[in-house]
Amino acid sequence: MSPDDLLAALDPEQRAVATALRGPVCVLAGAGTGKTRALTHRIAYGIRTGVYRPDHVLAVTFTARAAGEMRTRLRTLGAGGVQARTFHAAALRQLSYFWPKVVGGAPPRIAEAKAQLVAEAARRVGLPSDRTGVRDLAAEVEWAKVSLVVPDEYALAAAAVDRVVPGGHDASAVARLMTAYEQVKDERGVIDFEDVLLLLAAMLAERADVGDQVRGQYRHFVVDEYQDVSPLQQYLLDQWLGGRRELCVVGDPSQTIYSFAGATPHHLLSFTRVHPEAQVVRLVRDYRSTPQVVELANRVIVAGATERGGSAPLELRAQRPDGPQVRWAAYADDEAEAAGVAAAAARLVADGVPAREIAVLYRTNAQSEAFEEALSAAGVPYQVRGGERFFARRDVREAIVYLRGGARAADVDVPLPEAARDLLRNAGWTDQAPATRGAARERWEALTALARLADEVDARVRDEGRTATVADLVTELDERAAAQHAPAVDGVTLASLHAAKGLEWDAVFLTGLSEGLLPTALAETPDAIAEERRLLYVGVTRAREHLQLSYARSRLPGGRPNRRASRFLEGLWPGSSPRAAARRQDAEEDPRTTLTTAVLLRWREQRAAELGVAPGRVLATHVLHAVAQRRPGTRAELAQVPGIGAQTLARLGDDIVAAVLDATGAPARPGPR
Secondary structure (H helix, E strand, O other): OHHHHHOOOOOOHHHHHHHHHOOOOOEEEEOOOHHHHHHHHHHHHHHOOOOOOOHHHEEEEEEHHHHHHHHHHHHOOOOOEEEEEHHHHHHHHHHHHEEEHHHOOOOOOOOOOOOHHHHHHHHHHOOOOOOOHHHHHHHHHHHHHHHOHHHHHHHHHHHHOOOOHHHOHHHHHHHHHHHHHHHHHHHHHEEEEHHHHHHHHHHHHHHHHHHHHHHHHEEEEEEEOHHOOOOHHHHHHHHHOOOOOEEEEEEEEHHOHHHHHOOOOOHOOHHHHHHHEEEEEOOOOOOOOHHHHEEEEEEEEHHHHHHOOOOOOOOOOOOOOOOOOOOOEEEEOOOHHHHHHHHHHHHHHHHOOOOHHHEEOOHHHHHHHHHHHHHHHHOOOOEOOOOOHHHOOHHHHHHHHHHHHHHHHHHOOOHHHHHHHHHHHHOOOOOOOOOOHHHHHHHHHHHHHHHHHHHHHHHHHHHHHOOOOOHHHHHHHHHHHHOOOOOOOOOOOOOOOOOOOOEEEEEEEOOOOEEEEOOEEOOOOHHHHHHHHHHHHHHHEEEEEEEEEEEOOOOOOOOOOOOOOOOHHHOOOOOOHHHHHHHHHHHHHHHHHHHHHHHHHHHHHHHHHHHHHHHHHEEEEEEEEHHHHHHHOOOOHHOOOOOOOHHHHHHHHHHHHHHHHHOOOOOOOOOOO
């Protein structure tokens, strides 16, 4: 692509980013506005016009997936020599290179997790070392380190930001734990991920020769998701720059959702004060979502700014055609919500929406279990984001071994998609999905993701004017494995709102939107409540076309409906407030339906216990509620209930009718069997 071709592919604001080749530059980019497109075209344009050399550019982002996507786009634009890495990946590479020269010997081993080290430190200072307590203390140690807070200053720093000390401990006890933690690491000869940044920054600051070498290599910096930069990351960035101005930052204060981990929008919000000469570009044209989704997103975030009297956030302007209306749903209980969402997801899949383009998002990981059960009962494949890493799976590692071996002997005349599938069959892959769920289906989904990746590599290489080989696929897999950039698995994604950041889907279900869940009951300060609202905003902006927001009025089936919808939904729920809608639904609900539901739920629990299966596998919750509403008195009437198939009728028909009659107190009615 020529320089003019690169600019022609951009809208006016994106073009302003691409042509602002000299820093400092601040890009305020709303969700879905094409910031990655603008950044990659900026880098490619700088290279095409001779302003940049590819090896002089370092693009830094926050997730391995985002870095991998950026590298792929840069390579497509002819800028394959640019380094695009996470902060930790870039720092680790430099630290590993300089350690033998500066310190001598091999660099220390990085501890894979803090838990064991923190547990030992906790025992030494007399703090509880149970699993939950250690997890919370480990998170606090991490927050202190990325915030550049040393033990002696911990109490003052925590108080200054109204930070709740974990476990109800005294701040001085946590400070002693931090000191003990560093001692444990030293004794075991390991460092943690925060140390990678700290040690490299110290080398750059204290060793002029090291600083000069790195700054001679990297002369132009791009930092994505700048609203999530921690003080430690900013300190390292300052050392990389060494006082130079060649910096382009991109971010959106409305998407700051990691302050609990030390991220702060301060650096983005104060960028123009630190760099008064900075060019500022605002990206507000939303190419991701329909006008219906964009309107809701704007209302969510503007309401928060109005409540707090803060500065006006970026208001998105939809660029896509109209789509379906946003859907709203209040369910009786958590189980009903999960079943309703699973049924809606199944309808979307039946209508042609790929399962991998559907996501169910929630506030905490503990909420995933109900949705896993409901999707499984509905026959909808799913994947839980945040589970086992794709490239750590044994079946994936074995498949890559087969592909690597086949790369040396593959017939170059056989198209890559066909050759890859032949090799994957040796690893146990089949053309058809297994009928069973569980591990067998998960294995098939993972290997199928490799097969689809072969298709993507083949198309990209053919666009470059050559024939793709298995070796090209292996190279792609090696790069992705190094960056933990997993290919998409064909299943509905279950993820927390935090884990969904940076992702997007055709259809999104935002669930559990009740007080105590969102905002979480732990959010007690105005700043914490504001961040919970930003979480909802991030969730809304993940949806391209279909969006449903829901909550459950009770935790358990038959329980007291004492939940109320999230305060963030007030004024947004169509027709009336969600609380008024819930009261109206409660008033209209037939008490006979409520009683029948309770009886059927008890019957289902007993049958599930007898069979040793989950209740949803006996009878799906949405079908159970449909039965309760119709209260069939015969098998013939039961057969008319949506969701009751021939097999269910044959296995459970008599029992279901008996339970209904027991609930209504009606005598058995004769009818055709």
